[in-house]
């Protein structure tokens with residue numbers, strides 16, 4: 001039993017099969033901070049303690065989703081060694097399984113690693129191996145946009161435009177700084193576009209709209225204090241204007257975890273939201289996505305995640 005046992009009270013199947021099953025580690029070798037030796041050290045430590053572990057390296061985008069959907073039944077833990085984009089693929093495979101899904105775990109190798117920050121996961125091999133052996137589970141609440149699941153957020157407006165504008169070569173080289181460069185360039189040059197948000201029967205016009213399951217955003221920064229991935233309920237966070245000074249203030253307040261102090265920020269619970277607007281850009285879990293006005297809501301399936 002653990003602190004989250006109550007949250008699993010009506011889903012005991014998510015807590016079963018812990019010690020006897022196999023663990024599959026799927027690593028994305030192109031994720032931002034991939035580190036072969038850290039990966040091998042974690043696996044060696046698990047095997048030394050008798051945990052049955054297999055390793056698979058992805059060779060293309062999209063592979064993880066298929067793997068997660070078709071995992072053999074005896075795999076009870078899927079460890080994603082990668083970032084939030086890889087995790088998004090994994091959850092989209094796991095929610096399509098008919099039976100009880102394996103627990104998800106993370107060896108953070110991404111650039112922003114928002115889920116890892118949200119769950120306060122360790123980043124080094126030994127504490128992760130210990131965490132996997134202890135196998136303490138928490139519920140992982142997801143959102144969906146249309147039929148695609150997300151584990152952190154789906155958003156439209158300035159932040160979507162930044163994700164689309166990031167140069168992959170700069171991201172590989174400078175990591176999270178590449179987002180700051182892109183944001184600065186866009187903030188100075190770009191003509192803002194309205195995002196039209198239909199939120200549970202109300203129309204909101206803003207410049208950034210984020211439907212979030214998570215507390216963290218863009219790394220360790222906090223976009224809301226009113227939800228988190230282990231809690232049910234999405235929040236709709238909006239920013240009414242995206243002039244450079246407002247964006248600067250928003251960045252500072254995000255860093256302080258007090259975004260809701262800004263007059264131009266809205267933070268409300270949401271059930272169903274649609275986002276639209278001429279020429280707006282969208283992102284999902286930190287990756288660019290095609291613009292869609294498909295409904296955004298809580299995902300009906302609950303997953304479980306290994307936590308410290």
Ligand SMILES: Nc1ncnc2c1ncn2[C@@H]1O[C@H](COP(=O)(O)OP(=O)(O)OP(=O)(O)O)[C@@H](O)[C@H]1O
Nearest residue numbers: 031032058059060082083084085086110111112113
């Ligand atoms: N072998 C591969 N070759 C090319 N792309 C891959 C491969 N494996 C996975 N991908 C894609 O790489 C994308 C980015 O990977 P990932 O999210 O792991 O790292 P990141 O972008 O550095 O981290 P973060 O999302 O935390 O910023 C994923 O969306 C995934 O679809």
